[in-house]
Amino acid sequence: MFDKGILLIISGPSGAGKGTVVNELMKDDRFCLSVSVTTRRPRPGEKEGSSYYFRTEAEFKKLIEQGELLEYALFCGNFYGTPIKFVEEKLAEGKNVILEIEVQGAIQVKERYPDAVLIFLTPDSISALEDRLRGRGTENDDVIAMRLRRAREEVKLIQKYDYIVLNDLVRNATSQINKIVDTEKYAAERNTDFPKKFLNGGVD
Amino acid sequence: MFDKGILLIISGPSGAGKGTVVNELMKDDRFCLSVSVTTRRPRPGEKEGSSYYFRTEAEFKKLIEQGELLEYALFCGNFYGTPIKFVEEKLAEGKNVILEIEVQGAIQVKERYPDAVLIFLTPDSISALEDRLRGRGTENDDVIAMRLRRAREEVKLIQKYDYIVLNDLVRNATSQINKIVDTEKYAAERNTDFPKKFLNGGVD
Secondary structure, eight states, X not given: OOOSOOEEEEEOOTTSOHHHHHHHHTTSTTEEEOOEXXXXXXXTXXXXXXXXEEOOHHHHHHHHXXXXXXXXXXXXXXXEEEEHHHHHHHHHTTXXXXXXXXXXXXXXXXXXXXXXXXXXXXXXSHHXXXXXXXHHOOSOHHHHHHHXXXXXXXXXXXXXXXXXXXXXXXXXXXXXXXXXXXXHTTBGGGOTTHHHHHHTTOOO | OOOSOOEEEEEOOTTSOHHHHHHHHTTSTTEEEOOEEESSOOOTTOOBTTTEEEOOHHHHHHHHHXXXXXXXEEETTEEEEEEHHHHHHHHHTTOEEEEEOOHHHHHHHHHHXXXXXXXXXXXXXXXXXXXXXXXXXXXOHHHHHHHHHHHHHHXXXXXXXSEEEEOSSHHHHHHHHHHHHXXXXXXXXXXXXXXXXXXXXXXX
């Protein structure tokens, strides 16, 4: 059957627990994280090609012009982007590539690469999200209010997504994401070569 | 989340093992079988509403005219059809309704009811299908040749389906179908009311 990887775009409100879920998925070597390219300077210990690909602004703009980024954004004066080449290489190796990006970037990627699977990872309610944000104890009331406001906007874009994954428990969320991958690999539209394989002796 | 059932249409080549897989699924009360309506006379032991709904030809034609059948076909001089009402009642109760029908009927249903999930259940190759048909020892060479010819045609329609499920082992096929159901229930397009639930205190 479909033997390439699936590009999984995981986004959702700040405080949804995306980082924890992604770290849990990464324990399984079916998955790998997309490595971003950035114009930000390397911090101590960061390595070219594993933390980020570090590029000058001129180089970054050339990547944009040449259509080599799946999406990009400017953040605190630095550019961040997702290089297509890395993603495609990993997908060809059969790895499911995880891209953890914010909602607007996720929608950009889906337009550019319709085979991507967009997952909206979220608690089941705005009040559960608020509990999580307060539970962290790291943000003040203004920041929490801003994040909840943004979450109310983000959830309206749910129809741009393929799946909703509820992060009530990390193991439920990762189990659901594994099911999504297993299901998508058998989607008819990813297996247009099935009739040929079927007639010529079977699938791998 | 989506709390109605999913309409699962299972079709695929004769000899794929659809009956065995459906029987296995039916051990789980999340699933129920669609009950067809027919103009055929009841056989001894068959009960109205559990085996079939038995109707006269005039009554059956009225069901067609009134648009109350998801699909129908004439077979050996008798009409067989799938009543929408039964399917919708069971879906509303949260049951996943299984419809085991041939390929053309499956495509009819999908056009009529786009929320249906079309599963093409099949061995992984035409030669595996032939082995299965020969292994049964119940059909002669002509019948087997006819079924293989038909399978070659059916597999060309794979793009009309949502998923391919390989029936190498019954437990793999049923596990895959369960994953499809679990995944589809969290599809964004089945949960257009999620933003409302999210803002008003959570999902069930």
